[in-house]
Amino acid sequence: MIPLRSRRRAAAPRETSEGGPLLRIERVQLGYWVDARFHLAVAEATFEIQPREKVIVIGPSGCGKSTLLKAIAGFIAPASGSISVAGRSTLAPGPDRAIVFQEFDQLFPWKTVLHNVAYPLRVNGHSRGEARATAQQFLELTHLAHAQDRYPYQLSGGMKQRVAIARALALDPTILLMDEPFGALDAITRQRLQLELNRIVAETRATLMFVTHSIEEALVLGNRVVVLGDTPSRVLEIVDVGDLGGPETQEYGAMRGKLRDLLAVDRELPEEEEDGGIN
């Protein structure tokens, strides 16, 4: 547990004053408009995330898990229910809920790696020197110090995602939101980055909400797993996966089987062809 730097922004507390949950989602309904018709994507979601928790939201493709993340980030408003972060209801997007997206093209192509990480700090009132120093610190944390002067097009997909993680964490967010950040990576890079993320989150003591459709990823990264299912979706179950042990343990296997059952992985698909994202 290395204290990476002093707390600079009082505006983004990690804990609420009464020590309650960091993120509170209460009977949230989410949907979208297509040709003046409202389609419900998430029928009911209620859960909480405590400080320093790593919560995975899992569900099949199209279940609205990314929509839920976008609502927390402030990009879309819930149709009903409430979302609050550190006691405040989230209305507009802001750096207290820094996001890492799935797309590799989430970095600014006209900025070097260093400036991609330093620039958001400048936007949020840090001095030039301070922003640079903090950016370098987080690039070291993500093993990217050697690439700090490169432009994004000169990086591999895995490196781009690590820059995005460094950028998000450097903002010292109340909660770090990750939307399938490793979904477009090859299997080996993906596993490496999962382990690296575990180390980085432990070192920075960040609170994490991570969206995925991979059961293995959920078990490797999470303390708790929120399972979304049905259409329109709802929270099917919230399970503790914090102390399962390695993949060879019986508990891990049992939990894996349970999640597969909840997500109906083994069930015959209905006539409609779905993309097989669940493993």
Add this chain to the structure above:
Amino acid sequence: MEASTSTVAFTRPRPLGWARLPVWLRRGIIGAILIVVWHLYAVHKGPLLVATPWQTAEAFYDGWKNGNLASQTWTTLRLLLEGVAIGALVAAGLTAFATLSKVGEDLLILLTSVLNPLPGVAILPLAMLLFGLNESALRFVIANATIWPIAIAVSTGFKTTNPTIVAVGRNIGLSRGRVITDVLAPAALPYAISGLKTAWAFGWRTIIAAELVFGVAGSEGGLGNYINNARLYFLTPQMFAGLVTIALLGVVFETLFGALERRTVVRWGMKTS
């Protein structure tokens, strides 16, 4: 032929061939041939109608030496720069307004579809009525010729910007205005530069044509006026020197835009050179 030698034969350059010559030499040879053809044609037509390359070179040298051609060129370039600058500013404002509001978007679409197809010089008579026979009329005409290609290019660039980096901009705390200046504007730079190139070319055509119609007040009529005067007094070599100046400036600005692209969008991997 055996497999081991065939690969070598495949990559070996042909012993004699046009493509083997360096670029400067290939272009130099073509250029020399064209100059010879020009010379033969000039001799055939007579010096009153077509100046020979040598006469043109002499007139070009004299014109720059005595400052006459230089001052006309400067007049034209200054007006062009001012007109394009005004046009670019208005285009930036219009595009920003179009990005921030639906009314602005509709306004921009309507204005560009009506005014962009209009040849720049066509509004010269109107400009002369509004401003009189002066530089402001020319600036107005040039600005009008440059606003629309830039506005079209930049708004296309804005619309094709990857939504993810716009979302990142909002996420890190940028206001709507700063998303435009700090995310959309650099993301649209490849489009903006090509729009600026088009605008520059439009501006060139417009100002030369406008100067042909009327010289700006006094002796400083610009290059178009210089060419037209040379025709009027049968100073054919000077007329050709003016044309050569215009062509050379075109090459110079093409090089400058190329350098700008290499230093920005090519360097950032946003455009292949």
